[in-house]
Amino acid sequence: MPDAAGAIVEKLTGANPxxxxxxxxxxxxxSAMAQLGKQIFFDTSLSASGKQSCASCHSPEHSYGPANNLGVQLGGADMQQAGYRPPPSLTYLYRQQPFSIGPDANDTDVPVDLAQVASQALGSARAQKNAGVAPAAPAMVPQGGLFWDGRADTLQGQALVPLLNPVEMANSSPAEVARKxxxxxxxxxxxxLFGANIESNASLLVTEAMFAVGRYQMEDPSFHAFTSKYDYWLQGKARLSAAELHGMKLFNDPNKANCAGCHLSKPTADGLPPLFTDTQYEALGVPRNAALAINKDPRFFDMGVCGPFRHDLAEQTQYCGMFLTPTLRNSANRHLYFHNGVYRTLEQVMDFYNLRSTNPEKIYPHDASGKVETYNDLPARYHGNVDISDAPFDRKPGDKPAMTQDEIQDIIAFMNTLNDGYKTSGS
Incomplete structure (x- = not known):
């Protein structure tokens, strides 16, 4: 009866029972280290163009994502070089673990040979996705790490990559970064902080600079604000509308949207707020984005964990097409979705999830003969990596889609409650 009473309270008032x-x-x-990191984060002089900083692609006013709606950002020495992927948000990374494969892979001080672990994982079952909580023992799948492919393990390591990328800040070497x-x-x-001789040690100077940037991201509350309407609802300080409540139920329902199967929506057992990601990797088979400059070459495929931007797992083809599951916090404010930015609205994203398996002709292009080019951004030999077991992907062509358009709108209404900056009546 208490649960029934709680459900009535929730339905009538929108409050969390x-x-x-x-x-x-x-x-x-x-800290002094984080203050230094903040200065570095906003310093355009560290780029080859003199016009680009970390904040150029990770704007504080846009949840540390891009401030514009470009498909990819422009950079390089002349600020005309097209990037490879849309920059992900830098928010809510403070609990991200290093990249690993399988359960408890990092519970040892012995260096892990990822390729060897991946080879041992061949044939292992995929973790069953369930409603809003992490599997008790994740199967042998990649998890953790930073960037869409997990190739950096720390915020410090992540910070250095754009400085050296020829289509981003475009420095030729760490030594050039040190000189700047x-x-x-x-x-x-x-x-x-580090002594009068720090500038004479180029390697240490760059290392400490990147560490400082990482400390800024760890310490500044704007990177993990937890000020969304949903956070306040969890704490009993806000009420959800009927549409938001319905959307939340659909979001969590393992037989409907099943979003929470990957985008965990419940607080942890020890009270940490949900990050709306299980930090695992999935091959979803999103359509190719023909607008990307890098995709003008029909032989090029961005395959995530197995390359081309990370190289250590290139031979582990069971992971080709897998990309990191991002947080959905502040996702309603984004201009682009998925690793290739193929979609620009949440409606398009939800249509992809809803129709990919039941009506692929509405998702993918057709070849000259009229055949649907399913999973057209992944070589055919890796199509078996694409998830077809978890709802709503567990349906067949011709089946009824998992969600109606009205249900999709309610799910989007709920996703808007994940945006930071909500003002409660007492704030």
Missing amino acids: HPVKLILPPTAPL LASATYIDKFKQ
Whole structure:
């Protein structure tokens, strides 16, 4: 009866009948290291063009994603080089674990040979996705890491990559980055923190600079604000509308949208707020984005974990087509979706999930003979990697789609409750 009564309260008032106490990240003034990292994060002089900083692609006003609606960002020495992928948001990475394969792969101090672990994982069952909680023992699938393919393990490691990417900040080497840091207006802060000789050690200078950027992302609350309407609803401080409540139920329903199978929606057992990702990797078979410059070459395929931008798992073809499941927090504010930015609205994203298996002709292009080119952004030999077992992908062509258009709109209404910056009546 208590659960039935709670359901009635929820339906009539929109309030959470079982509010929880969330364990939120502590807030404190930024350390000297994080303050230095903030200066580096916004410093355009560190790019070859002199016009691009970390914040250029990761704008604080846009949930640390791009501020514009370009398919990919432009960079390089002349600011005319097209990027390879849409930059993901830098928010909610403070709990991201290093890249691993299989359960407890990092519970040892012995270095892990990922290729060897991946080889052992061949034939292992995929983890069963369930409603909003992580599997008790994840199957041998990739998880953790940063970037769409997990090739960086730390925020420090992630920060260096754009500085050296020829289509981003386009420095020729870490030594060039070091020379620019040595000429920066904040070099005295480096000396205060690391000693007067820091600028003479190029490798250490760059390493400490990237560590500082990582500390900025860990310490500044704007990277993990937890100020969404849903966070307040969890704590009993906000009420959801009828559409938002219905959307939440559909989001969590393993037989309907099943979003929570990958985008975990429940607080952890110890009260940490949900990050709306299981940090695992999935091959979803999203359509090819013909607008990307890199895709003008029909022989090019971005296959995520097995390449081409990471190389250590190139031979582990069971992972070709797999990309990191991103957080859905603030996703309603994004301009582009998926690793290749093929979709620009949540309606398009939901149509993909709803129709990919039942009506593929509405999702993919047709060849000259009229045949539907299913999974056209992945070589045919890897199509077996694409998820066809988890709802709503567990349907066949001609089946009824899992969701109606009205249900999709309610799910999107719920997803809008994941945007940070909600104002409660007491705020």
